Amino acid sequence: DAMVIQNPRYQVTQFGKPVTLSCSQTLNHNVMYWYQQKSSQAPKLLFHYYDKDFNNEADTPDNFQSRRPNTSFCFLDIRSPGLGDAAMYLCATSRAGRATDTQYFGPGTRLTVL
Amino acid sequence: KNQVEQSPQSLIILEGKNCTLQCNYTVSPFSNLRWYKQDTGRGPVSLTIMTFSENTKSNGRYTATLDADTKQSSLHITASQLSDSASYICVVSGPAGNNRKLIWGLGTSLAVNP
Numbered sequence: 001d002a003m004v005i006q007n008p009r010y011q012v013t014q015f016g017k018p019v020t021l022s023c024s025q026t027l028n029h030n031v032m033y034w035y036q037q038k039s040s041q042a043p044k045l046l047f048h049y050y051d052k053d054f055n056n057e058a059d060t061p062d063n064f065q066s067r068r069p070n071t072s073f074c075f076l077d078i079r080s081p082g083l084g085d086a087a088m089y090l091c092a093t094s095r096a097g098r099a100t101d102t103q104y105f106g107p108g109t110r111l112t113v114l
Numbered sequence: 115k116n117q118v119e120q121s122p123q124s125l126i127i128l129e130g131k132n133c134t135l136q137c138n139y140t141v142s143p144f145s146n147l148r149w150y151k152q153d154t155g156r157g158p159v160s161l162t163i164m165t166f167s168e169n170t171k172s173n174g175r176y177t178a179t180l181d182a183d184t185k186q187s188s189l190h191i192t193a194s195q196l197s198d199s200a201s202y203i204c205v206v207s208g209p210a211g212n213n214r215k216l217i218w219g220l221g222t223s224l225a226v227n228p
Contacts, residue, residue, distance in 0.1 A: 041220070042221070088155075090157050092157070107156050
């Protein structure tokens with residue numbers, strides 16, 4: 001089945017130790033998104049790629065970076081995780097950037113920072 | 115300020131009963147409104163998407179309504195099942211054509227008890 005896959009599902013890192021979360025998709029969608037969702041809060045968009053074009057949200061900290069080496073894969077790099085970065089990180093895809101396009105979400109990666 | 119407010123915050127119903135969740139928004143201009151279901155620890159799954167010209171859309175036992183004049187939407191769940199226990203999130207898309215500008219509600223947490 002076509003889907004959005006995130007690895008790992010659970011990630012534990014130490015304060016300040018770089019960590020990379022990965023997302024892959026078999027939907028062949030043009031757009032890939034990264035969201036941060038903290039407990040009892042709505043998902044917050046960090047950035048997205050439209051094909052190879054990177055679009056950063058204005059309030060996304062510099063500590064968060066992303067790479068999209070090809071259509072199928074997208075990575076979220078947290079350069080120096082702080083305790084406040086502990087959250088669920090959701091990857092999503094959509095076919096294009098149209099207003100009515102459905103976003104398909106992966107299962108998320110739960111990040112714990114010790 | 116663009117906002118999406120959902121009520122109730124949480125709801126407990128018995129299996130087999132119907133329920134209705136509410137969403138009020140102040141997003142303007144408005145492009146479309148989505149309802150997502152998010153199971154605990156999982157990514158959101160799209161239930162419905164409605165544009166301003168649509169006033170009802172169904173997906174199995176889920177029926178969403180939209181009144182673009184009063185800026186209100188509802189999600190009606192018929193004959194609830196235990197697997198309906200989840201958070202239901204209303205998401206409104208802002209300026210038309212800008213898919214990534216999604217305004218998320220905080221969700222209604224639904225518990226279906228046997």
